[in-house]
Amino acid sequence: MKTLLLIGGREWKLFTRNYLQVSIIVLFAVAALYAVHYGNAVINRQEKTIQYIRQQNAQEQAQLIKGLHADTTTAAGRAAWEKAAFPSKVRFFLTCYAIDEPAPLAILSIGQRDVNVYYLPLNAQNLYLQLFRSEIANPRKLLAGNFDLSFVIIYLLPLLIIACTYNLLSDEQERGTLPLLRIQPVPLHRIIICKLLFWLGIIMALLCLISCIAFIWADISLVDAGYFLWWLLISGSYALCWFALLLLINSFQQSSAINALASLGAWLLFLVVIPALLNLAFSDESQADPTKLTDYIRRQQGLGESKQEKEEVLERFYRIYPQYRHRDTAATNPFLEFQAYSAYVTLADAEAKPSVDAYFQRIRRRHTQMAAFHGINPAVNAQELMNTLASSGLENAFAFRASIAAFHRRLSHFCFEPLFAGRFMTKADFRQLPVFEPAPPTVNTGKLLRGLGWLWLLTVFSAFIGRNRLRTIA
Amino acid sequence: MRKQLLQLAMKELTTVYRSKLILLTAAIILLLLLVAAGGAYRNYQTAKQIRDEAKREKREQWLHQDPKHPHIAAHFGTFAYKPKTWFSMFDDGLDNYAGAYAYLEPHRQNDFLFKPAEGHGAGIRFGQLSVALVLQLLVPLLIIFMGFSTVTREREQGTLKLLFSSGISLPAIAAGKVMGQYGAILLLLLPALGLTGVFFATMAQGSSGQGLRVLMLLAVYAGYFLLFTLLTVFVSAIAKSSGHALLLLLTGWILTCIIIPKAVANMSSDRYPLPAQYNFREAIQRDIRQGIDGHNTQDERAQQLQAKLLQQYQVKTVAELPFNIEGYIMQAGEAYSSMVYDKHFHQLQNTLLQQDRFCRLAGVVDPYLAVQGLSMALAATDLYTHIDFQQKTENYRRHFVQKMNEDMMYHSRQGDWTYKASRSLYASVPDFQYHQLPLRQVLALYRMELISLAALLVLSCVLFYVILKRIPIINRL
Known part of the structure; x- marks a missing residue:
């Protein structure tokens, strides 16, 4: 725990100094807010139409029934x-x-x-x-x-995760700090995992914050608290799945550029190629x-x-x-x-x-x-x-x-x-x-x-292999 | 100078072909291209077969229906099936989101039904693999992947200094790299593009426009790839490090190909809202009620019309008119409702086109949008084709309903609904054949995209040259 706090503190310092990362997170938040606004606008329009139809229809029916007299x-x-x-x-x-x-x-x-x-x-x-x-x-x-918000979470959140974590190990190597880390009493893989957990914390906090804003904005009542928990569970599991994939990618110890390309490759595979192939096959x-x-x-x-x-x-x-x-x-x-x-x-x-x-x-x-x-x-x-x-x-x-x-x-x-x-x-x-x-x-x-199960399976699978590979680095 | 450029270009080509990773990626993309083409061919064949068969069947039903009153025959109606276009194999465009079937009957302009996307879950919104999707989304990534470090690596390895010392300027180095990279990407794609070209050329014999469309498509995509190559080499030349260049380029790709298209489409629908089907139909009904009810000769307006006819033909009763007044009123009602439909559908189509124009305007700065639009337009799977198809079917509907009403008018007596039209009347209604917009019109409609793509190319060439020339020598090393 102490190690986690120590590494977290250092990462936080690095993060606040890295304007690019901060601005990416801010951009992400702006996109999320726009998405909530957009979703509200679309659904409000549908609700308004429904309300109008109900009102007109009730009038028409009353008019027809009045014909009896x-x-x-x-x-x-x-x-x-x-x-x-x-x-x-x-x-x-x-x-x-x-x-x-x-x-x-x-x-x-x-x-x-x-x-x-x-x-x-x-x-x-x-x-x-x-x-x-x-x-x-x-x-x-x-x-x-x-x-809508689901688009922001499904398409953009992984990109944010990639942008923050693609170079957990390679960055140290490229800055020349890796040898210093190797001589620490804490094993290297634990340091990497701690860095990953730090980002996991940041992203999850961001996700919670955005979801809270979205729920309040969308005026979803407290009675539906169950929905909120399910929503967090789904989006959280999805984010976690990406963290596990990034751990796996980092564990191959390639350069930052290769890692970035591999992560983007994974993103393309899951967001574009596999769905597009399936759609073609079933169309x-x-x-x-x-x-x-x-x-x-x-x-x-x-x-x-x-x-x-x-x-x-x-x-x-x-x-x-x-x-x-x-x-x-x-x-x-x-x-x-x-x-x-x-x-x-x-x-x-x-x-x-x-x-x-x-x-x-x-x-x-x-x-x-x-x-x-x-x-x-x-x-x-x-x-x-x-x-x-x-x-x-x-x-x-x-x-x-x-x-x-x-x-x-x-x-x-x-x-x-x-x-x-x-x-x-x-x-x-x-x-x-x-x-x-x-x-x-x-x-x-x-x-x-059932759906969550599939997500968790992929998460556990990637995390397990990634962690084992990292362990062997030492 | 030219020799040096060629040498630089050749060196780039060799570097690209030496990298196993690049070749592997290119192979994957080529494989995806082939899978996309194969799948699209299968889809095209089945869709064509299904729609041709359905069309034939409906035509048979129309021709061989029992002799009946012409207006009742009109009510039996027929169907319009949107043919799957030949080029939908290349780019299926809006096919998944536009209804392909409409019921044609008197008094009503019906909607096109059965959008294929209605039968799918969330997955369909992630896009369907097509040759165009690979070329629009994935090939730019391959270009970035191939070239992001083309100048930065030279700098990191110190070979840039050597180049400068041999008297080559940075713009010249960049130009050579662009040539090399562009040559490499074209060579990589050549097998697939060549196959596709030959395929289209041999299969699409007979129609002269098709060959031109193929050439146009090739030109558009060639320009698109060149634009990305220019951008990649430029970013590589000005970036501090390879990593930095990659980050910038990928951010650009995500913005251009993923975020902006979606955001712009959403903003356009916010800015020019479409009516709900209910409100749309309600407004039409309101206007139609003020017109002539074709089925009711006692209607006030129908009475006025009758009075006018009596005066015009100098007769005392409608029975003395040289035609059946009911047929005349029916057609007058049809003409009135057509007028109303025209008004409302034109408004609707205008809103759709306003939305589309908004998206296309963004295409001036976002080449992905410009190419997407052009590609759909050339493949005849775009919004204009969809609206054109709707209009042509509507004209056909009016034509055949009018024919039925006129037969009723001249061959049946008033009040006689037992009159039966002969089968020759049915046969006199030609089968509906859709002819897509001619290429010249397509190009005129999409000239903005063509011009903006060309302008972007020229502008980036000039801009990059000027900027690269002005970077102080100290920053280049």
Whole structure:
């Protein structure tokens, strides 16, 4: 401990005299602050949009429901009443919104929230006609990516670590102080490790400070203290992994220039080459071919005009959804045509479901296959972990889609129940109007620990080899 | 003088080729280039096959759909598939982030769906390996790696004094080193570049623009590499030590290739915010509601239009008109909605282009951005191509909807929705073929990048020469 303090004190003195290093750290802090500002701006814009949609949608729904009391003696009043009272019209005109609210940490790790949709208008028409939407975005900006805190930690923090620790040993050699260190009572490898620990302390303190500022700035409540600890654990583990790699690089006792190049090589390997290679390997369009889905996102029109065809469709529908069968009213039903149409689109959805599910299944499988490389892909792994924590990854987009499908079923039922009963909508019906409930954001501990495990494995592996190599120097 | 320059250059070449480490790095980069080219070729083939097949299938569906009312046939609609461009094998540009499929139907200008990035996790944001990525990101690093110590080492070893004593000036030494280093990097890349060039030249027969595009791409990248070589040798000449030169150059690389591109793209989206899809569609609907509803002849504006037509044709009832008024109203509604879409989509595209211009402006000082833009543009995977494709599909959509409405107008009677169009009508709608922007237009659009790249080259030559000439002799030793 005494040695650590002694070496730490000396390093601190050297550090405060080295303006380049100080200015690099200051620059890093500035980049981090900009990143928090940027994340805030992006997520605030999304939140504002969501709020506006909620407000507009509530107004529209209230307007539609008000039609129940419209004066039906006028043409406009009659139309308004029909829109609210005919379940056949409600299923078309009543729009609800499925909304994927940003989780508290999305500000720090925007993840895929800018690529995937985060709100979706829905009515009781075909699900798949409505499910595939996109949000307006500039593709060049999506390609460049987000300058959020996760970017700063994943891309820039390793560079900072490299800049501070690439010459732990070589510097002593080049300054001519190595022989002096060799004659000390403390073994050389311990001195190097102490220097490394000093920097570890500085970087971790910086990381804590920035994270604290980010959490306060992003207004993440204290209730979410668990998030803070997870966030620190993930970013800390990632930083630690880089320290271990730098220890390994230092242990080869090369010159400062070679060390700098080797460290940058490692950075390139983990941040650019391996992810880029994996993306290339898994970007074959045949792995997830959306052209197979295009038939389901076009308007359906196969329902014939004849009564017999309509009844056949209804019969098929009732076989799958017997709860809607009302024998007594069917014959005189004013909604027969719309019942048949609803049955037709529902059956079309049911028919499309296996293909759509298979498509998502393939995407999921590809995602799992890519995740198998996390052991040698620490940067992507760390980003995935941060996205998982911020509920902004692919998994969350999947969960959102699943909850949309569930909500659409409830919304359809809301209209189908009166439609197939052959009755008008009532005020009581509208009190039962389904409200979209997103899956509550939960911390997927198992997934987080698995990802962290890969990071720790790489850390322990590099640290172990690095330390052993250093030991043999003496 | 020329002889000395050549000797210096040859010496550089020999040094580079003697270093096993440099050769190993170059080999890795070449390997990555080959892997990138191979993977891109596979991707191109599958994407082409899938999209061609889908396109053919949709065309068949359109041609062989049952005879039905022309407007209903229009509602059945068709799809537009963005073809994967030939040069996307070289630089896939925005392909991962731009939707490639759109549903074409009456009354609506739909979005392009299925951005490939939607189906990926966090990994996709780290970039996908392509020949362009290797050339833009990794080759500059190789150049830095090869040349950071080219002058400093001479100084550290004391050979710089010898050179000076033989009467060669520092600018001349630097010039010789630039020639040598540049020659070395071109020779290292030559096998890969030659292979790629031959590949493109043989595969892209028939279309004259392709060969020119290859040459342009080669010129752009050659200029880019020269710029990095100049910078590397210059920094090496003014730096105190090799380590210092390396640190400066790497910091420059990180700023130019990693931080600035991202920061600039983010700032541009802050400065010119895009509307959310909801607000965008809401504004369109608001404007459309003020126009003509094509499906409703009782609409107030439709009534006005009818009155005008009655007067124009000197008839008393709409039934006496020489065409079906419903078809006419339908097309009038379509024309109105097209006007609204034009207004809003132009605004949107303007914002996109403003954002893009902001990024491109940064390309004046950041060669990486300039080359990235030019490379995407020449490969037809850039924003302009994306917008051009959208506009051309939209024109096609309007054309085919109009054709259907006109058939309804002249061949069906009012209120008769049982009228069925013949298959020959479907066949009279030509298949959609996308022709990418011609090279001349691309070059005109990206002239800023071309000029700035050339200016950067000339400026750095002049600036480096002037600065090196003015460094006092004592500092050079």
